[in-house]
Amino acid sequence: QLIRLADYRPPEFLIDAVELCFELDPEHTEVSARLSIRRNPAVGQANGSLRLAGEGLELLALALDGQPLPPDAYRLDEQGLTLWQVPERFRLDSRVAIHPARNTALEGLYQSKDILCTQCEAEGFRRISFFLDRPDVLARYRTTLIADRKRFPVLLANGNPIERAELPDGRHRVTWEDPFPKPCYLFALVAGDLECVEDRFVTASEREVRLQIYVEPQKGERCAHAMQSLKQAMRWDEVRFGREYDLDVFMIVAVSHFNMGAMENKGLNLFNDRYVLASPQTATDEDFAHIAAIVAHEYFHNWTGNRITCRDWFQLSLKEGLTVYREQEFAAGLFSPSVQRIRDVRFLRAQQFPEDAGPLAHPVRPDSYLEINNFYTATVYEKGAELIRMQATLLGPESFRRGMDLYFARHDGQAVTIEDFVRCMEEASGRDLGQFRRWYEQAGTPELSIWGGYDPTAQTYTLHVRQFIPPTPGQLVKHPLHLPLAIGLLGEDGRELPVWLAGEPEPPAAGTRVLEVTESEQHFVFVGLDARPVPSLLRGFSAPVKLKDDLTESDRLFLLAHDPDGFGRWEAGQGLMQDLLLRLVADPKASLPAEFIEAFRHALRAKADPALIAEVLTPPSEEELGEQMAVIDVEGIHRAHRLFGTELGRHLREDWIAVYRDNAEADPSVLTPEAVGRRALNNLALAYLMRAGNPEGLELCRMQFGKGRNLTDVLAALRLLVERGGDDAEAALAEFYRRWSHEPLVIDKWFAVQATAPHRETLVRVVTLLHHPAYDPGNPNRVRSLIGAFAAHNPICFHAADGAGYCLLADQVLQLEPLNPQLAARLLKPLIRWRRFDPQRQALMRAELVRISKQGARSPDVFELVSKACS
Ligand code: ARG
Numbered sequence: 122q123l124i125r126l127a128d129y130r131p132p133e134f135l136i137d138a139v140e141l142c143f144e145l146d147p148e149h150t151e152v153s154a155r156l157s158i159r160r161n162p163a164v165g166q167a168n169g170s171l172r173l174a175g176e177g178l179e180l181l182a183l184a185l186d187g188q189p190l191p192p193d194a195y196r197l198d199e200q201g202l203t204l205w206q207v208p209e210r211f212r213l214d215s216r217v218a219i220h221p222a223r224n225t226a227l228e229g230l231y232q233s234k235d236i237l238c239t240q241c242e243a244e245g246f247r248r249i250s251f252f253l254d255r256p257d258v259l260a261r262y263r264t265t266l267i268a269d270r271k272r273f274p275v276l277l278a279n280g281n282p283i284e285r286a287e288l289p290d291g292r293h294r295v296t297w298e299d300p301f302p303k304p305c306y307l308f309a310l311v312a313g314d315l316e317c318v319e320d321r322f323v324t325a326s327e328r329e330v331r332l333q334i335y336v337e338p339q340k341g342e343r344c345a346h347a348m349q350s351l352k353q354a355m356r357w358d359e360v361r362f363g364r365e366y367d368l369d370v371f372m373i374v375a376v377s378h379f380n381m382g383a384m385e386n387k388g389l390n391l392f393n394d395r396y397v398l399a400s401p402q403t404a405t406d407e408d409f410a411h412i413a414a415i416v417a418h419e420y421f422h423n424w425t426g427n428r429i430t431c432r433d434w435f436q437l438s439l440k441e442g443l444t445v446y447r448e449q450e451f452a453a454g455l456f457s458p459s460v461q462r463i464r465d466v467r468f469l470r471a472q473q474f475p476e477d478a479g480p481l482a483h484p485v486r487p488d489s490y491l492e493i494n495n496f497y498t499a500t501v502y503e504k505g506a507e508l509i510r511m512q513a514t515l516l517g518p519e520s521f522r523r524g525m526d527l528y529f530a531r532h533d534g535q536a537v538t539i540e541d542f543v544r545c546m547e548e549a550s551g552r553d554l555g556q557f558r559r560w561y562e563q564a565g566t567p568e569l570s571i572w573g574g575y576d577p578t579a580q581t582y583t584l585h586v587r588q589f590i591p592p593t594p595g596q597l598v599k600h601p602l603h604l605p606l607a608i609g610l611l612g613e614d615g616r617e618l619p620v621w622l623a624g625e626p627e628p629p630a631a632g633t634r635v636l637e638v639t640e641s642e643q644h645f646v647f648v649g650l651d652a653r654p655v656p657s658l659l660r661g662f663s664a665p666v667k668l669k670d671d672l673t674e675s676d677r678l679f680l681l682a683h684d685p686d687g688f689g690r691w692e693a694g695q696g697l698m699q700d701l702l703l704r705l706v707a708d709p710k711a712s713l714p715a716e717f718i719e720a721f722r723h724a725l726r727a728k729a730d731p732a733l734i735a736e737v738l739t740p741p742s743e744e745e746l747g748e749q750m751a752v753i754d755v756e757g758i759h760r761a762h763r764l765f766g767t768e769l770g771r772h773l774r775e776d777w778i779a780v781y782r783d784n785a786e787a788d789p790s791v792l793t794p795e796a797v798g799r800r801a802l803n804n805l806a807l808a809y810l811m812r813a814g815n816p817e818g819l820e821l822c823r824m825q826f827g828k829g830r831n832l833t834d835v836l837a838a839l840r841l842l843v844e845r846g847g848d849d850a851e852a853a854l855a856e857f858y859r860r861w862s863h864e865p866l867v868i869d870k871w872f873a874v875q876a877t878a879p880h881r882e883t884l885v886r887v888v889t890l891l892h893h894p895a896y897d898p899g900n901p902n903r904v905r906s907l908i909g910a911f912a913a914h915n916p917i918c919f920h921a922a923d924g925a926g927y928c929l930l931a932d933q934v935l936q937l938e939p940l941n942p943q944l945a946a947r948l949l950k951p952l953i954r955w956r957r958f959d960p961q962r963q964a965l966m967r968a969e970l971v972r973i974s975k976q977g978a979r980s981p982d983v984f985e986l987v988s989k990a991c992s
Pocket residue numbers: 242243380381383384385418419441494497
C-alpha cells in the first residue's frame with residue numbers, strides 16, 4: 122500500500138505514558154503494555170475508533186480502564202488492532218506473546234547469539250506491542266525487564282535504572298525510566314551476558330555522565346577506540362554546536378547480528394559490532410575511521426533525531442542528512458579536512474549519483490513509498506548532508522550556527538519537518554531559501570556546465586554557467602536550483618588572485634569566493650586580470666553536481682601541481698585520470714602521455730600529507746567511470762583500469778619503491794593520522810608495484826603479509842596476492858584463515874577478498890564459499906561480505922557476459938527474502954540499474970528481476986524495488 126506525504130494527518134490520539142513489562146525468553150516472551158491514551162485536542166472529532174499497529178503479535182489479554190474487552194469490542198487483523206469505541210481519555214492494557222528466537226528479520230525483538238535486543242526504526246515497535254507506531258507520537262517510557270539471572274545478567278533499556286530486584290524463581294527484574302518523551306522507534310532493550318567497559322565524561326556544565334560499552338564476553342579490550350571516539354564526539358558537539366548530553370548514563374551495545382550500521386535509541390545505542398570492536402590486529406585503519414564516524418553519528422542523533430525528531434518518515438533526512446553532515450564535520454577534524462572531503466565526495470559519486478540516475482531516483486524528501494526501509498538511501502543520507510552543507514555555505518558559519526541554535530531552541534521536544542528546519546535557517550540569517558527548497562523536492566543530479574572566456578583588452582574573465590537537471594521517474598520537468606559555487610582564480614605562478622566581480626568598487630582579498638547560481642543560464646564577469654587566470658571551480662565540492670568544464674589538459678596539470686586547495690589538486694588529478702581512462706576504454710592502444718606521468722611523479726614526491734598523496738594517486742573507481750559512459754563497457758573499463766595501474770606502476774617504479782622504503786617502518790600499532798597516511802601511501806605503492814608485475818613488489822608483498830602485525834597491512838598484501846592469483850594466493854588465504862578463524866569480523870574480510878577478486882574462477886569460488894562452514898545466511902555481515910561484496914564490488918565478475926553473476930545474486934535474494942527482507946532488498950540493488958548496460962546484459966539482468974518478481978517479491982521491501990526497476 123502506497124504511503125504519500127500529501128496524505129499526512131496528525132494523529133487522532135496521543136499516548137502520554139507507556140509502561141512496558143517484558144518477561145524475556147528467546148522462545149516465548151510476554152510483553153505487557155499500559156498506555157495512557159487521550160484524544161489529540163488539535164484534531165477534530167472523528168468516528169471514535171482507535172487503530173493501533175501490531176504485526177506478528179499473539180494477543181493474550183486486552184483491557185480498557187481495567188475492564189477486559191469483549192471480542193466484539195475490537196477487531197484483530199494482520200496489520201493491527203481496531204477498538205471500535207474509545208473514550209476521550211483512557212488506559213489501555215495489552216498483553217502479547219512474541220518469539221525472538223524465530224525473528225530472522227532482525228526487526229523488533231530478536232536474538233543475536235545469546236543476546237536479546239531490539240531494532241525498532243523505522244516500524245519495528247509494532248512487532249513488540251500494539252501501538253501508534255509513528256514518529257509524531259511522543260511518550261514517556263518506563264520499562265521493566267524480567268529474565269533468568271544466569272542467562273541474562275545484564276538487563277538494559279532507555280533512560281536511567283530506577284529499581285532492581287531478585288525474584289525467587291532464579292529470575293531478576295530491572296526497571297528503567299526515560300524522562301524524555303520519545304517516539305517508539307527510539308525504544309530499545311537489551312538482555313544478555315555482556316561484558317561492560319566503563320568510563321566517564323564531565324559535560325560543559327559539569328554534569329557527570331557514566332559511559333558504558335557492552336560487548337560479548339572477552340571483547341572488552343577492543344572497545345578503547347569506540348570509547349575514545351565517543352568522548353571526542355561528546356566534547357565536539359558541546360564546542361561546535363553547544364549541545365550537551367542529557368541523561369546520567371550513555372550506553373552502547375555491540376551485537377553480531379544487525380541489519381544496518383547502528384541505531385540511536387535514546388541513551389542506549391545499538392551497534393553492529395563491526396562498528397565498535399577494533400584493535401590494530403583485527404581492524405583496518407578504515408575500520409577505525411568508520412568506528413569513530415558512526416559512534417559520533419549515533420551520539421549526535423541525541424539532539425538531531427531524538428530531542429528533535431521527525432514528524433513522519435518523509436522527513437527522514439531531517440535527522441539523517443543533518444546528522445551525516447555533523448558526522449562529516451566531526452571526522453574532518455580527526456584527520457585532514459581535505460582527505461575527509463575527498464572520501465565523502467568519492468562515496469557520493471559512487472553511491473548516490475548512480476541512485477539519482479536510475480529507476481530508484483527519489484528526492485531527499487520523498488513523496489511516496491511502499492516500504493520505508495527502502496528509503497534509508499544514499500540520497501536521504503548523503504545527498505541530504507550535502508543540502509545542509511550548502512545551506513551552511515550560503516549562510517556562512519555565524520548565521521548557520523544561529524540557525525542551528527534557533528532550531529534547537531524552537532523545536533526541542535517536538536516532531537518536526539524539513540520545512541521547519543529551513544525556516545529556522547531563513548529566520549536566523551534573513552536570507553530567502555525559497556528557491557533552495559527545490560533541492561528537497563527534485564530528484565536527479567544537476568549537471569553544471571561552466572566555460573570561461575578571457576578578454577585581454579578589458580582585462581576581464583567571464584564564466585558562463587548553465588545548469589540542467591535531468592528528468593527522473595515521475596518528475597519530467599525540473600526547475601533551476603539555487604546553489605553555492607565556490608571558486609578561486611589562479612595566476613600564472615599559482616598564486617591566488619582576488620575574485621573581483623565587475624561592479625564592485627574594490628577587489629576582495631585573494632582566495633576562495635562563493636558565487637550563487639540561481640538561473641538556468643547565468644554569467645559572472647571578473648575584472649582586474651592582466652592575463653587569463655586558471656579557474657579552480659567548485660572548490661570543496663560546494664554543491665552535489667556533475668561539473669562539465671572547459672579546462673584543458675594543461676589547466677588540469679597546472680591545478681594538480683598548484684591549486685592551494687588540497688581537494689582542488691585531487692579533483693584536477695581525478696579529471697586527468699578519468700579522461701585518460703575513458704580514452705583507454707575507447708582505444709586500448711592509447712598510452713599514458715609523458716607530461717601526465719611527470720605530473721604524477723611530481724605529486725608523489727611532493728612534501729604533502731601522505732594520506733592526501735595516496736588519494737591523489739588513486740584513480741576513479743570502475744563504477745565511477747561507468748557512470749560517465751552512455752553504455753557501461755564493463756570489460757573495457759576493467760581493462761583500462763588494469764592497464765593504467767600497470768603503466769603507472771612501471772613508469773614510476775623507482776619512485777614507488779622509494780616511497781615504500783621511506784614509509785615501511787611505521788609502527789604497526791600506531792593510529793595517528795601520520796601513521797595511517799603512511800600505511801595508505803605504502804599500500805598504494807605496493808599495489809602499483811604488484812600490478813606492474815614487479816618482482817621486488819611481490820617480495821615486499823610476501824614479506825608484508827608474513828609480518829602480520831597490522832591488519833591494514835596484512836589485508837592489503839593478501840588482497841594483492843589474491844588478485845595476482847596462483848599458489849601464493851592460495852597459501853596466503855589458507856594461512857589467513859588459520860590465523861583468524863576465531864575472529865568473525867576478520868573472517869568477513871577473508872570472504873570479501875575472495876568475492877572481489879577479478880578472476881574468471883571467482884563466481885565458482887563464491888558458490889563454493891556459500892557451503893563453507895563459516896558461511897551463515899543468518900548473519901547480515903557475513904552475507905554482505907560474500908554476496909554483497911561480489912555483486913557490488915566486483916563489476917567484471919558480477920557482470921560476466923553469460924549472466925551467471927546475475928543468476929547467483931537472484932538465487933540468493935530469493936533465498937534470503939523470506940528470512941530477512943530488508944537485507945534481501947539491499948543486496949538486490951546492483952541488478953536495478955540494468956538499463957545502463959549493453960542489450961545482452963540488459964536482457965539477462967531484467968530476466969533475473971522478472972524471475973525474482975515471479976518466484977518471490979512477497980515482501981514490500983523486495984516488491985517495491987523490483988517493480989520500480991521493471992517499470
Ligand atoms: N537511524 C539509524 C542511523 O542512521 C539507521 C536505522 C535504519 N534502520 C532501518 N531499519 N532502516 O543511524
